[in-house]
Amino acid sequence: MPVYPHRAKLDRMTAVIETTGLTKTYGAVRALDGLSLSIPRGGVYGVLGPNGAGKSTLFRILLGLIRPTAGEVRVLGQHAGDPAVMRRVGSMIETPRFPPYMTARQVLEWLALAHGMNKDAAIDAWLDRVGLTEAANRRVRGFSVGMLQRLGVAAALMTKPDLVILDEPTSGMDPPGIQEMRALIRSLADDDGVTIILASHQLLEVQRVCDRVAIFNRGTLAAEGKVSELTAAGERLRLSATPLARVMTVLGDKATLDGDAVLAAIPRAEGPALLRALIEQGVDIDEARWVGADLESVFMAETGPARTEAQIREALHAG
Amino acid sequence: MLADAIRSEAYRLTRNRTVLSWSLIFVPVIVLAAAIGGAFFDARVERMADQLPPQVTAANSALDIGTILISSAGQLANPALLAFLLIGAATIFAGDYRWETWRLITARNSRANLIMGKAGAVKLMTLTGLLLFLLAALIGAVAKGLILDRNLIFDFGGQETRDFALLFLLGYVRVIQFLLLSLLAATLTRSQLAALFVPLVVGVAQGLLVTATPILGWSPVDWQTQLLFPGAAYETLKAVILGGVPAAVLAEGVVWRAVASLALWSFIPFGLSLWWFSRQDLSKE
Numbered sequence: 001m002p003v004y005p006h007r008a009k010l011d012r013m014t015a016v017i018e019t020t021g022l023t024k025t026y027g028a029v030r031a032l033d034g035l036s037l038s039i040p041r042g043g044v045y046g047v048l049g050p051n052g053a054g055k056s057t058l059f060r061i062l063l064g065l066i067r068p069t070a071g072e073v074r075v076l077g078q079h080a081g082d083p084a085v086m087r088r089v090g091s092m093i094e095t096p097r098f099p100p101y102m103t104a105r106q107v108l109e110w111l112a113l114a115h116g117m118n119k120d121a122a123i124d125a126w127l128d129r130v131g132l133t134e135a136a137n138r139r140v141r142g143f144s145v146g147m148l149q150r151l152g153v154a155a156a157l158m159t160k161p162d163l164v165i166l167d168e169p170t171s172g173m174d175p176p177g178i179q180e181m182r183a184l185i186r187s188l189a190d191d192d193g194v195t196i197i198l199a200s201h202q203l204l205e206v207q208r209v210c211d212r213v214a215i216f217n218r219g220t221l222a223a224e225g226k227v228s229e230l231t232a233a234g235e236r237l238r239l240s241a242t243p244l245a246r247v248m249t250v251l252g253d254k255a256t257l258d259g260d261a262v263l264a265a266i267p268r269a270e271g272p273a274l275l276r277a278l279i280e281q282g283v284d285i286d287e288a289r290w291v292g293a294d295l296e297s298v299f300m301a302e303t304g305p306a307r308t309e310a311q312i313r314e315a316l317h318a319g
Numbered sequence: 320m321l322a323d324a325i326r327s328e329a330y331r332l333t334r335n336r337t338v339l340s341w342s343l344i345f346v347p348v349i350v351l352a353a354a355i356g357g358a359f360f361d362a363r364v365e366r367m368a369d370q371l372p373p374q375v376t377a378a379n380s381a382l383d384i385g386t387i388l389i390s391s392a393g394q395l396a397n398p399a400l401l402a403f404l405l406i407g408a409a410t411i412f413a414g415d416y417r418w419e420t421w422r423l424i425t426a427r428n429s430r431a432n433l434i435m436g437k438a439g440a441v442k443l444m445t446l447t448g449l450l451l452f453l454l455a456a457l458i459g460a461v462a463k464g465l466i467l468d469r470n471l472i473f474d475f476g477g478q479e480t481r482d483f484a485l486l487f488l489l490g491y492v493r494v495i496q497f498l499l500l501s502l503l504a505a506t507l508t509r510s511q512l513a514a515l516f517v518p519l520v521v522g523v524a525q526g527l528l529v530t531a532t533p534i535l536g537w538s539p540v541d542w543q544t545q546l547l548f549p550g551a552a553y554e555t556l557k558a559v560i561l562g563g564v565p566a567a568v569l570a571e572g573v574v575w576r577a578v579a580s581l582a583l584w585s586f587i588p589f590g591l592s593l594w595w596f597s598r599q600d601l602s603k604e
Binding site for chain 1: 320323324326327330331334335336337414418419420421422423424425426427428429432600601
């Protein structure tokens with residue numbers, strides 16, 4: 001059932017978010033460091049990054065919850081925090097919280113009134129769409145994290161926004177719930193023309209649902225582009241070597257086992273140095289070749305620091 | 320937009336049964352119970368009349384409901400009603416900090432409207448609470464009349480209507496002024512406990528300090544006393560409304576000092592709350 005039957009497809013060429021030199025500091029910590037980013041209208045846009053990369057700070061600035069230290073940000077062409085534009089944005093940041101004495105239905109009725117809507121406006125349809133029909137009259141204080149997430153998504157979407165910002169929308173959900181949420185997000189983007197920006201640590205989910213992604217690292221933009229382009233460009237070094245454990249030790253969290261080989265999520269420039277160091281330390285390398293990547297390997301390559309040859313040798317000695 | 324904020328806050332309040340019970344129901348029920356209990360006690364005393372001295376048994380031949388209503392309107396700003404209305408006000412003002420729900424509503428309205436919406440909901444709650452208090456007093460008076468087998472009269476002319484209306488308005492303003500301290504405490508501290516206890520502490524402190532003003536050479540009607548102690552301003556205006564000797568001895572101009580005091584004690588906490596909230600980082604809930 002389309003949620004926005006009368007909405008025309010919006011112009012996909014216009015940016016819904018534009019930031020220029022966006023900086024946010026908390027004391028000595030730079031949560032965002034001169035971020036310049038343009039998010040196009042339409043589709044699902046993923047924002048990725050390790051903890052502390054600046055994703056939540058960006059979302060909070062976009063929603064007018066905090067002010068940037070420097071730089072400019074525009075949301076749907078207006079200043080972030082402008083009440084007129086915020087009414088066109090739905091959001092769910094982190095695990096949503098609700099007044100515990102209210103039922104799920106009452107929460108949506110309350111938010112509908114806060115938005116200037118009729119309190120009966122399509123509440124049942126939204127409860128059904130996020131799978132909370134049976135829990136509609138239960139008090140929120142007894143809800144699991146997954147149920148709170150579902151209610152948070154309904155609260156974000158019920159006002160028929162042009163832009164939806166979701167932070168970890170599938171956190172705490174069971175696999176069927178994750179599948180349903182993925183389908184809901186795709187249908188909102190594809191059928192209703194809503195632009196969805198989501199942050200998630202579940203990279204496989206992001207790869208499945210997002211059209212474009214931005215990868216943040218230490219408050220800066222490490223990579224940005226279509227998922228298909230990034231995964232095609234991203235690659236890992238596949239090493240068949242003996243002893244494999246020593247190679248794993250050297251690579252640390254940049255290594256994943258792939259059968260009897262190791263996939264090294266390292267920049268291509270680091271490859272020769274790694275191979276030389278491994279050979280010098282008596283590791284027999286049967287095969288080393290660069291293979292195509294998934295989003296996880298792109299993420300690891302972009303967010304981990306490139307090491308010098310000396311650092312690789314040091315790690316090798318320590319191993 | 321402001322209407323949306325008030326409607327949503329009022330809706331949320333009506334779904335909070337705990338707050339409704341304590342803030343709106345509890346005091347009127349106690350008032351009603353006390354009136355009925357007192358009437359049964361009086362009836363028992365009357366049955367023992369021949370054993371008691373005549374000054375104790377001086378029975379009223381009729382109960383004037385109008386007088387009881389005016390008397391009750393003069394007691395609207397009593398400490399018990401203030402304290403229990405404060406429970407509801409603190410929940411409305413600080414609930415979004417406590418439950419981390421600001422982010423759900425900041426996207427739906429301007430910050431000024433959100434704060435004014437909360438203040439509007441508290442005003443509606445206060446109005447309801449005061450009306451229920453008066454209703455309980457009225458029902459209690461009727462019950463007393465029935466229990467004691469008295470004639471009930473309602474002598475409510477133009478003067479009584481004026482006194483009742485002014486006393487009700489004054490009591491309402493005094494309660495709102497007191498509850499706005501809760502808004503300031505909630506906004507500054509993000510704490511529901513502070514929203515509850517700061518006004519109580521301020522109220523008690525003012526009640527104690529006002530008795531010490533003669534040490535400073537201030538009389539109860541001096542501008543310092545009136546401006547620093549809104550409770551004194553309330554009593555001044557109540558005396559003026561009720562007239563008689565207390566009103567006759569009031570100095571000229573004291574009414575305006577009292578009005579200014581209640582206005583300042585209302586607008587300053589509200590203005591400070593609005594100013595602070597408009598630049599508050601709401602991601603740290």
